[in-house]
Amino acid sequence: MRPVCPFVKAARPPEPSKKESSADTATISPKCPLGYDSQTFKLGPLSCMICHALLFDSAKCVPCSHSFCKACISRFKDCPLCGADIEKIEADINLQNLVDRFIEGHARIKRSHNAEDKQDSTPESNSNDDNNNSKRVIYEDVSLERGAFLVQQAMRAFRAQNIESAKSRLSLCAEDIRGQLETMGNTSELCSQLGAVLGMLGDCSRATGDAGSAVSYFEESVEFLSKLPRNDQEITHTLSISLNKIGDLKYYDGDLKAARSYYFQSLNVRRDAVKDDPNVPSQLLDLAVSFAKVADVDRNLGDEDVAIDEFQEGIKLLESLTLKSEDTGLEQRRLSVLEFLKSQIVEKQT
Structure with missing residues (x-):
């Protein structure tokens, strides 16, 4: 049996009510604008091409300026993308700030727009205005549950031995779940999610030789799963x-x-x-x-x-x-x- 995925039973977006499902309303499926698809977690422009996870501690190669996770690129002498000799690596602070802002907003944004608020005004779109203006378009979350996204990125980083990246994503996920526990109480779903994430954090600590932290994480995992x-x-x-x-x-x-x-x-x-x-x-x-x-x-x-x-x-x-x-x-x-x-x-x- 495979280890439990902590978000396999996470609630899906609610089905539209009969009123919302009428001809007056259209529901648009969640879609991440940067390509991080909620179902397949495809690579996007903020990914490290070595570990295939979101960039963590971004660093760019000199002189080619290609960016990767610092822990990933430190194992190479030439750029994995272009083959150029790496003279040195430099922190890419601006890119990492962009990644961090994306993570902070990912799976938390809910929007509601009217169809007539379209920005493009092509002749084709204008010709359809009479039919569309009466419809209210509801945009759901831009992605799947935030927790599933963070765990997926952490697992990719862990498999590539970028342990600090994995710990960062899992810690943020655990923080989110703890916040939900405070407001919703110890539901079975939340406890199972937190128990699994804490177990993964224990694996990260064990991989770095930090047995004390690993035991603490596993013990807390047992506490919630029990x-x-x-x-x-x-x-x-x-x-x-x-x-x-x-x-x-x-x-x-x-x-x-x-x-x-x-x-x-x-x-x-x-x-x-x-x-x-x-x-x-x-x-x-x-x-x-x-x-x-x-x-x-x-x-x-x-x-x-x-x-x-x-x-x-x-x-x-x-x-x-x-x-x-x-x-x-x-x-x-x-x-x-x-x-x-x-x-x-x-x-x-x-």
């Missing part, structure tokens, strides 16, 4: 992942007891999910992975018999799991986890 009903597979998956990531950080820090506590919490979340819906293969795979993590810690703590039982429990789950022929990805993962679990028992016996 407020939600446990009847949503994606929310349950994300909650268990955040718990496991805290466990991983504690494990690598040598705090095995703390690691086991978080791994065991994740195990219980996944147990409950399987109990509620035992016919979801991805959840059974997740549960087997949790058994492996808890067993590994128990072995390191000296509880060998307990660890063997947990490894065997995971093996039993995976051997009883029947997948459809089209689930090739899940089957590969099942075989990989199963091989690991069996190797742990064989290793001890030899």
Whole structure:
């Protein structure tokens, strides 16, 4: 199962009422004027051509003057666009200010114009004035939800290892959601969005080696996701992942007891999910992975018999799991986890 997208269930623009849908009103679909399409997030003129995200800490190459994110272009000796040798890079403050103003306004602008307020007065448009003047045209947001846009840009930056850019977009997204929580309360949708975004911020901190900040973000993610009903597979998956990531950080820090506590919490979340819906293969795979993590810690703590039982429990789950022929990805993962679990028992016996 893929990690939950925090905005998959975000509310769509409301459908026009019957009155607004009449012949007297036309609704224009959202459209970003700079090409950042709300559905496909196409590249636009404010994008870095290296990471394909919005420019962050913009820098231009000298002498060719092509602009990129500073972190992205710093890895090159010649310009990726024109091939010119880079003598030095300079901050492009004016361009970055433009990007920042665009982000601040993106997905927040709602406009309402009358059709007769057209600026062009071509003969063709004037000939249609008699038909159009009576219609009130409603322009919705210029893009999809602001949060979805920011997360998309952050994911692009993260994949390109521009971590500071990703953190900047995610932090702004988290700030927006916190503001909505203050006015709307802890709704299921907002808590799930904030929980997922905080988890992504934790990934950013972990990628830069800041384990303390990563744990803080993951713990806050768990706090919000724990407020939600446990009847949503994606929310349950994300909650268990955040718990496991805290466990991983504690494990690598040598705090095995703390690691086991978080791994065991994740195990219980996944147990409950399987109990509620035992016919979801991805959840059974997740549960087997949790058994492996808890067993590994128990072995390191000296509880060998307990660890063997947990490894065997995971093996039993995976051997009883029947997948459809089209689930090739899940089957590969099942075989990989199963091989690991069996190797742990064989290793001890030899």
